[in-house]
Amino acid sequence: MSADLLVYGSYGYTGSLVVDHALASGLDPILAGRRAEPVEQQTAELGCRHRVFSLEHPTVVADQLADIDVLVNCAGPFSATADPLVSACLATETHYLDVTGEYQVIDRIADRDRDAEQAGVTLLPAVGFDVVPTDCLAASLASDLPDATRLELAIDGGTTISQGTAKSLVEGLGSPGAVRRDGRLEDVPAAWDSREIDFGNGPESAVTIPWGDVVTAFHSTGIGDIEVYTAVPETGITAMQRTRPLGALLRTEPVQRLLKGLVELSISGPSPEQRAENVCRVWGRVTNDAGESTTGRLRTPDPYETTKLTTVEAARRLLEDDVSSGFQTPSTAFGAGFATEFEGIERVE
Ligand SMILES: NC(=O)c1ccc[n+]([C@@H]2O[C@H](COP(=O)([O-])OP(=O)(O)OC[C@H]3O[C@@H](n4cnc5c(N)ncnc54)[C@H](OP(=O)(O)O)[C@@H]3O)[C@@H](O)[C@H]2O)c1
Structure with missing residues (x-):
């Protein structure tokens, strides 16, 4: 698999779980976040590629995502991070995933459905335990x-x-x-x-x-x-x-x-x-x-265990580029059976 995956917020609690599980699953994530020290420390421990950038300047964000196929945004609260990253993803034709549960954030991303379809980009927020x-x-x-x-x-x-x-x-x-x-x-x-x-x-x-x-x-x-x-x-x-x-x-x-x-x-x-x-x-x-x-x-x-499993699998499928473009939910992207494909998630009486 040659497509590139970038995890933003890679050194946060959830980002670290996602990165570790991505590596254990054979993926090669690029680590990223706004502070150099924790990104570089994580890079030294894990031996991954890395990038340091904050989200204030749209051109900087777009430059950093220009060669990225799939972005996983783990930097929350997402009220501050989703909009600039979604905009950059639309500009760079990068598929967007996040682990938000903030309904206003998801609603704003849904509003960009048409832009995403035109750009051939999948916008798939909330791929963790929420929702x-x-x-x-x-x-x-x-x-x-x-x-x-x-x-x-x-x-x-x-x-x-x-x-x-x-x-x-x-x-x-x-x-x-x-x-x-x-x-x-x-x-x-x-x-x-x-x-x-x-x-x-x-x-x-x-x-x-x-x-x-x-x-x-x-x-x-x-x-x-x-x-x-x-x-x-x-x-x-x-x-x-x-x-x-x-x-x-x-x-x-x-x-x-x-x-x-x-x-x-x-x-x-x-x-x-x-x-x-x-x-x-x-x-x-x-x-x-x-x-x-x-x-x-x-x-x-x-x-958090559920989130790492579902997020990495969603990223793996987007790297394969076989998900419809536009705004998606977990079940519209992968089917209603997606949740129960994971060990430990099961229907009960
Ligand atoms: N969907 C789910 O089920 C699920 C599961 C787990 C977590 N979450 C959500 O994921 C988010 C992160 O949780 P966490 O446990 O990983 O928190 P955390 O340990 O505090 O990590 C947050 C990460 O986001 C970065 N960040 C925060 N605001 C930023 C901004 N404005 N610009 C750039 N980077 C920013 C932080 O960088 P700095 O340290 O530099 O600030 C850090 O890397 C939360 O909103 C949480 O609710 C959702």
């Missing part, structure tokens, strides 16, 4: 009930999180939630709806979150009403609802800076042992106007 298992489950359930008009998805992914995930969560603090209604994204209050969901071990309390599927599942299934939930204890849901009045304060720049600083001091991401032990569960249900419904469940490994 591969939920997207594939949604697509599979929708094909079982083709006249479904409502989709509910839920995740029980309790785990220790990385700095980048925590910073992305901080960016979402104080912001409204999101659901899809009649085909349109709609803001709803944070922790808007709560209910009990049976992930396979009996009913658990869960609450709505603005997960990437409110965008991706619409493109994957055509279903216009979509809600996504996550398992949270009742006390947590109450706390989320009570902090709604603090929304404007939480979004201010000084509070965001303070919270992200605390994240840097206190969070380092799950250890390999924690990742090996963690199991996540995904639930989905589609319903049609007659009230008929179909339900499905998936079990997956730890989100």
